[in-house]
Amino acid sequence: MIALVDGNNFYVSCERVFDPRLEGRPVGVLSNNDGCVVARSEELKALGVAMGAPLHLLPPDIRRRAALLSSNYALYGDMSRRVNQVLAEFSPDVEPYSIDESFVGFDGFPAARLEAHCRALRDTVGRWTGIPVGVGVAPTRVLAKVANHQAKREPAHEGVCLLGADDAATRRVLERLPVTALWGVARRSGERLALMGIDTAWQLREADPRWVRSRFSVVMERLIWELRGRPSITLDDMSEPRQRILVSRSFGRLTGDLDELRAAVRQHGARAAEKLRRQGSQARALQVFLRTNPFLAGEPQYRNSVVVALPEPTDDSRAVLEAASRGLEALFLEGYRYQKCGVMLLDLVEAERRQLPLLDGPAGEARRDRSRRLMAALDRLNREMGRDTVRFGLPRRDSAWALRCQRRTPRYTTRWDELMRVKTA
DNA sequence: TCTGGGGTCCTAGGACCC
DNA sequence: TCTGGGGTCCTAGGACCC
Numbered sequence: 001m002i003a004l005v006d007g008n009n010f011y012v013s014c015e016r017v018f019d020p021r022l023e024g025r026p027v028g029v030l031s032n033n034d035g036c037v038v039a040r041s042e043e044l045k046a047l048g049v050a051m052g053a054p055l056h057l058l059p060p061d062i063r064r065r066a067a068l069l070s071s072n073y074a075l076y077g078d079m080s081r082r083v084n085q086v087l088a089e090f091s092p093d094v095e096p097y098s099i100d101e102s103f104v105g106f107d108g109f110p111a112a113r114l115e116a117h118c119r120a121l122r123d124t125v126g127r128w129t130g131i132p133v134g135v136g137v138a139p140t141r142v143l144a145k146v147a148n149h150q151a152k153r154e155p156a157h158e159g160v161c162l163l164g165a166d167d168a169a170t171r172r173v174l175e176r177l178p179v180t181a182l183w184g185v186a187r188r189s190g191e192r193l194a195l196m197g198i199d200t201a202w203q204l205r206e207a208d209p210r211w212v213r214s215r216f217s218v219v220m221e222r223l224i225w226e227l228r229g230r231p232s233i234t235l236d237d238m239s240e241p242r243q244r245i246l247v248s249r250s251f252g253r254l255t256g257d258l259d260e261l262r263a264a265v266r267q268h269g270a271r272a273a274e275k276l277r278r279q280g281s282q283a284r285a286l287q288v289f290l291r292t293n294p295f296l297a298g299e300p301q302y303r304n305s306v307v308v309a310l311p312e313p314t315d316d317s318r319a320v321l322e323a324a325s326r327g328l329e330a331l332f333l334e335g336y337r338y339q340k341c342g343v344m345l346l347d348l349v350e351a352e353r354r355q356l357p358l359l360d361g362p363a364g365e366a367r368r369d370r371s372r373r374l375m376a377a378l379d380r381l382n383r384e385m386g387r388d389t390v391r392f393g394l395p396r397r398d399s400a401w402a403l404r405c406q407r408r409t410p411r412y413t414t415r416w417d418e419l420m421r422v423k424t425a
Numbered sequence: 426t427c428t429g430g431g432g433t434c435c436t437a438g439g440a441c442c443c
Numbered sequence: 444t445c446t447g448g449g450g451t452c453c454t455a456g457g458a459c460c461c
Contacts, residue, residue, distance in 0.1 A: 031429035038429070038461095056427035071429090168452055208449045217435060219459090236433070246431055253426080295428055308456095344432090430450080433460080 001111070001162075002231075003104040003118060003137045004144040005087060010100035010131070011039035013332055015080045017130035026066040026139060030055055033250050034070055034407060071332045071409035076100075078413040080364070084130045090121045096238055103141060103235070110152065118160045137162040141233050142226035145183045146173060146201070164230025174202035184223055189216065199220025201227065211257045241279040241348065247272040254293060254338050262325060263289070268343040269324035270392055273317040274382075278347055278377060282313040284347040288327030292390065293339035312360075313349055315373045317378070320345070321392055 007013055011029040016022045025360055026043035030036065037044075037053045047062055057069065061116050080099045087094045093105030104121075106114060118135045122339025125133050150173055151161035159387045163170045180190035182201050196202050196215070205227035208320075215219035222232040247268040255261065265288060276283060291303035308323045 032426085033429070035428055054428040100461080120441075147451095184459065188458060219435070227433085244432075248430065250429065293428085340429095344431095431461090434458090435451090436455105436457085440451100440453085442452105443449105 001106045001109065001114060001137050001139060002141060002144050003106060003121075003135055004101060004148045004335055005083075005121070005135050006106055006148060007083065007100035007123070008040055008132045008134060009041055009074055010080075010275075012041045012072060013131050013187050014076050015409055017079070019077075019409065022067055026062070028066055028068045028073050030068060030407065031071060032129055034068075034254060036248070037068070038071065046239070052347070068407060072408050072411060074411045074414045075409070079129065079131060081163070083125055083133070086125045087121065090117065095235055096149075097235065103144070105325060106137070112284050115160065115162055118162075121126035122159050126272050133159070135160045139165050139229045140226040140231045141235075142183050142223060143170070143229065146200065149177075149181065166407070171202060174205060175200055177201040182223065182227075184219060189220065192216070241350065242275075242282050243348060245272050245275045245279075245283075245348070246342060247275070247344040248289070248340060248341045248344075251338070254339055256335065258328075260287075261332065261338060261341060262328060265323050265324050265328045265343060266393060269320045270317050270340070272343050272345050273315060273320040273375075274379065276320075276348070277315045277379060280351050281348040282315045282351050283310060283345040284313050284349065285309045285345075286323055286327070287346055288324050288341070289333060289337055289342040289344070290328070290331045290341045291386050292336050300336055304331050307346065309415055314371075315351065316375060317392060318371075 012022075012027045015027065015029065022041075024043070025041070026047055026049075027041040028037040028044050028049065029039040031038045034055055037049055037051070037058075040049055042050065044062075044066055047066070049058065049062060049066075076099055079097070084094055084096055084102055087102055087104055089335055090108075091104045091106060093107070095103040095105070097103055106117075109117065114137065114152065118137055122133055122135050125131060134148050134151040135145065136144045136151050137160070138144040139145045143165065145159045147163040150163070151159055153158045154161070163173065177200060178190075179185050179193055179201055182204070185193070185204075192215075193199070193204065198207060205224060207224060209221045209224045212224060225232040249262070249264070249268065268288075272286075273415075285307055287305055287307045289303070289305035292299060292301050294301060294303075306327045308325055308327045310319060314320070318397065321345075328341070378390050382388065
């Protein structure tokens with residue numbers, strides 16, 4: 001059996017741990033740039049605020065009544081680690097899946113004691129971290145997701161729900177579950193399934209796997225096996241290095257200025273290179289993209305991207321920045337007001353295993369050695385002295401790409417200075 | 426004035442090879 | 444006179460997730 005444990009309204013719950021005045025109030029956490037609502041307390045959901053609702057379209061009375069906070073990822077990441085530490089006390093097999101959910105394996109655990117064990121897990125997470133969680137347990141990941149959904153929806157479960165593959169209870173749940181509520185079925189597939197008369201999770205479970213595969217893909221076929229209780233989805237190992245690294249941001253205000261765009265692209269490239277070195281990889285290519293704001297119907301629209309090959313696999317910020325700048329020059333067109341740009345590192349290889357250029361003698365090796373030492377020193381300074389202690393080129397104040405986040409709470413768990421400020425305020 | 430950011434997997438189709 | 448078939452690799456784009 002496998003459990004899915006996830007935090008209820010996770011970001012909101014994290015904020016509430018450190019500011020109990022938020023209890024019982026409608027609370028929302030906003031995306032970057034204070035753009036959209038990405039987490040909602042139950043009270044905010046009750047007011048009809050949808051997931052992803054743009055802040056500027058919320059009715060004024062809701063904006064007045066609700067606490068709407070900028071996201072504080074340093075805090076949420078730290079709380080996520082704490083939750084996983086508690087989970088590890090209950091099973092050696094914990095797979096973090098996202099910042100707010102983890103799969104916990106209970107293979108070989110006595111079935112009779114599983115429910116009590118999961119209730120103890122839930123209580124302990126609540127007591128030790130302050131985060132309320134829901135626990136869904138089933139033979140497969142897809143069913144565990146369904147069980148988790150039930151655990152939260154039906155108060156009678158008190159946060160823990162077990163589903164067997166062939167229980168009558170499981171059938172009743174699946175018959176009432178819209179197929180688009182399943183993990184992996186969203187609007188597009190939902191529309192196509194509806195045309196074939198498949199509206200509920202149970203109908204999908206009863207469909208012919210081969211037929212579904214021919215109409216959709218192997219992904220949908222696996223879903224059927226999972227619903228029937230045969231594990232068919234393996235998670236990508238979260239400890240494996242990423243295959244791509246993307247850094248992108250919307251601008252705080254639109255800009256058509258190439259210098260500003262260059263500054264943003266260089267900032268993103270530098271951040272991406274840091275991530276690259278942290279996971280011990282090197283990139284062989286990168287992609288730069290640029291776009292206007294698609295929501296502004298009256299504005300001329302432009303979006304484009306370009307892939308730039310790197311001369312040799314590298315994790316050197318200077319090489320990444322140089323290539324990213326060239327990519328931007330190739331993309332940039334005058335006369336548009338741009339809203340977002342980004343840099344994606346592609347074709348990643350492990351630093352130790354990378355293939356060196358042919359005909360590259362001792363000079364090349366010496367150059368790479370200097371690069372390694374320089375980057376290591378750079379990362380160490382920024383780690384120990386604070387982010388952006390050392391950076392490439394001059395920062396510009398009030399540049400277009402500076403993020404808006406005017407509603408951020410203190411980074412309670414990772415910044416002593418901000419914590420002290422709260423205490424003395 | 427104001428609509429996030431960072432990932433994964435799969436498939437189709439073209440290029441290329443023998 | 445005759446114009447195949449099968450394989451691999453790569454890329455772009457779709458769909459989905461949190």
